Amino acid sequence: MIVGLTGGIGSGKTTVAKFFSEFKNIAIYTADLEAKKLMNSSKIIKDNLIKEFGELAFVNQKLNRKYIAEIVFKDKEKLANLNAIVHPEVKINFQEFVKNNSKKDYIIYENAILFESKSNLICDIIITVFADINTKILRVIDRDSSTKKEVLNRMKNQWQEDKIILQSNYIIYNELLDETKWQVNKIHNILTKKAQNF
Template sequence: MKIVGLTGGIGSGKTTVANFFAENKNVAIYIADVEAKKLMNSSEIIKQKLIKNFGKESYIDNVLNRKFIANLVFNNKEKLSELNAIVHPEVKKHFQEFIKKNNDKDYIIYENAILFESKSNLYCNIIITVYADIDTKINRVISRDSSTKKEVLNRMQNQWKDNKKIIQSNYIILNKNLDETKIKVSKIHHILTVSF
């Protein structure tokens, strides 16, 4: 089974690229951030550890208090590392189950903003990095999340720079023009299914 890591900084448009890949029938897509959020609400192991490490305010009526957690971790690298150490092992286990369920597919796209930072790149056969210029990324996140520029920049500080990801990638996609991005995705899909 080919695992294709798909990464890029916040606002680069990774999910848009993942959705383009999803248009191909025989491809399974795993969005680590989405699955992590689901697990933070459904996994008793994660819940107990978050409450132990960050306090009872971590959940309101048994639902993750995302604003509380975000305020704690995005300005504090130690707290962010603590959070990642709790959530990532469970996401990895969940992803292994996903691979078993989808072993009939041509390949699996594993979309993860912190693919390199979490060392998840180590179990990928191919890595694709999506990037865009910094102003485009900031504007995308502000319009998507109603974040402030300062909040976006803080989140960017916790991720690797694009050039560090690019030099370790098999393919790179500049995601500025959607038509061009879609063509690039088609070419990569063709290589992965015909030539690989």
Template sequence: MVVGLTGGIGSGKTTVANIFKQFKTVEIYCADDEAKKLMNTSVEIKSKLIDLFGEESYIDNQLNRSFIASIVFKDKTKLNALNAIVHPVVKKHFKDYLNKRSGKDYILYENAILFESKSNLKCDIIISVFAPKDIRIERTMLRDGSVKKEVENRINNQWLEGKKLLQSNYVINNFNNKDLDFQVFTIHNILTKKRV
């Protein structure tokens, strides 16, 4: 079973995924982390990104993330072009990953743009992590050292929260971390049919 985990930037997906890590019968795949690795290791992705954004896309053979971000979060066409290069490679990587994993209760597939990339179609269950926009902006600014406008640009390139929540089987509210563990344990117990 594939369980999608998503949520807007700064919602706390990674915090939630880290709670799921304590379950030994769950395997976790983070699409964002794998995409970052693949953008540095895949010859196919590298050559296409250099064609699209120029030689400045890589410094010392490593993706120039700030350079790419400064372009794509202001230009939806360029963002779509970037996604068209990276997503098919990540999807294939995930498919290979699934084929090598068996005997687990489920695979937790963490993906910030689960719906936007249509990866939700590969999931049996979807969990969305929700936090109000002002909290998400504040968290992201603290985490990335970015300014409010940059965070808002990134939020504007993701689906609206309400649209995600309506298409999710479960919603984890992450306003404060007080009952985060309880929410994760409850969902895990339902998915594995254990009593809470």
């Protein structure tokens, strides 16, 4: 059983995934982390990124994240092109991960752009992490030393939250950590039972 875990920037997906990672009967795949690794290791991705963004896309054989981020967060078409280069490789990588973790009760597929990348189509269940907009802005400013304007720009490139919530099976309200952990435990128990009948 594949469980998609998503949520807007600053909603606290990483925190929720950390709580889920305490359970031994599941496996967690973090698409963003794996995409970063693949961008540095996959020749197919590297060649296509240089074709799309020029030689500056890599510095000393390493992905020039800042340079690419500045381009894609201001240009929706460039962001779509970046996703079209990276996502097919992430998909292949994830299929391998699923094969290697077939003994687990369920696999969490954590992806900030689950719907935008159409990865929701490979999920049996979807969990969305939700937080108040001001909480999210403060979290991102704090985490990335971004400006409020930069955070709002990045938010504009993500799907509207109400649209995502309507297509989710479970919503985790991530404001107070104790409550978040309680919600994670509750959902995990339900999913473990579901997986056994899956």
